[in-house]
Amino acid sequence: MPQNDTKPVRKSAMAAKTAPAATKPFWKKGLDALSRAEWESLCDGCGRCCLVKLEDEDTGKIHFTDVVCRLFEEKSCRCSDYPGRKAKVPDCIKLTPTRLREIKWLPPTCAYRLVDEGKDLYPWHHLISGSRETVHTAGVSVRGRAGPSEDDLSDDDLLDHIVRWPGKVPPPRKF
Template identity: 85%
Template sequence: MAKMNAAKKGSGPAAAVAAPAGAKKPAGSEISGPPVRPFWKKRLEDMTKGEWESLCDGCGRCCLVKLEDEDTGKIHFTNIVCRLFESQSCRCSDYPGRKAKVPDCIKLTPAQVREIKWLPPTCAYRLVDEGKDLYPWHHLISGSRETVHKAGVSVRGRAGPSEDDVPAGDEVDYIVQWPGKVPPPRKF
């Protein structure tokens, strides 16, 4: 199997976002007019850089090393993490400089969201592109970056070794199924 490195997505500061669903409006905000549509209802191509970066839910699933079966093309997730992955935060330790340190890191674009078949089913970029709603645990809905972890979606607590610590050829011993699945609902 050929090794595929992980794509790194937004870890920068979140852009200003609309209030989470169900949030109370401040007194005096009952101005008539069309409802404000959240930016994540736009097409991916129409998002600003800040909106794009803030769409990342911070789960870390895309930062797991994936293996491609050379005969079938099937992609297998492993729990091996990129050398720049920080397990506690589920973020890249050098997001701005990642391409220099990990040349095969993928800088996600709208076109790649449609092309890449290994994006997790919970990925906000994938969901937005498919016209689906974000999950309630997504920080743009919940208002907290911790809910992705509390909901059991993130890599936190499940990350395996760094890719630097796995001998070449042993990657198949770390294949896992959970990153390609939507976890059962949890209270967060």
């Protein structure tokens, strides 16, 4: 019987270059390509966008307060009536890719902002960590830092509640 002198075949460099790449996480495809479910799941639930903000009439600068929207639920850091929020809070922002690019006050930790800027999500983001609690244990959310509801204050009292932390990335924590 003749011997088979075949050698193992190596893939050519060209074949390796044309092989399909590993599937990227959905948020890497860009905001405009996300399905509605993907878009909604991108929110990390920090609640920073639910804080009342004040705009300086002279400079246009936005100042965060620790005052929360009337629909804010502090334990979950989510809206208590997300589907009906616009009817109850007319100035609530419906975030879209277009609106996102117009809004300059989104916190630096906002996943929508990060994805739009081509940056990675933080390790505490639930899509990375696998848990919706890590945004809280990492000290990113407003849980435990939220002040009164907007319904409990007059507009004159809002100036006493200006805070800086929502506009900053918190120092790294173990979670």
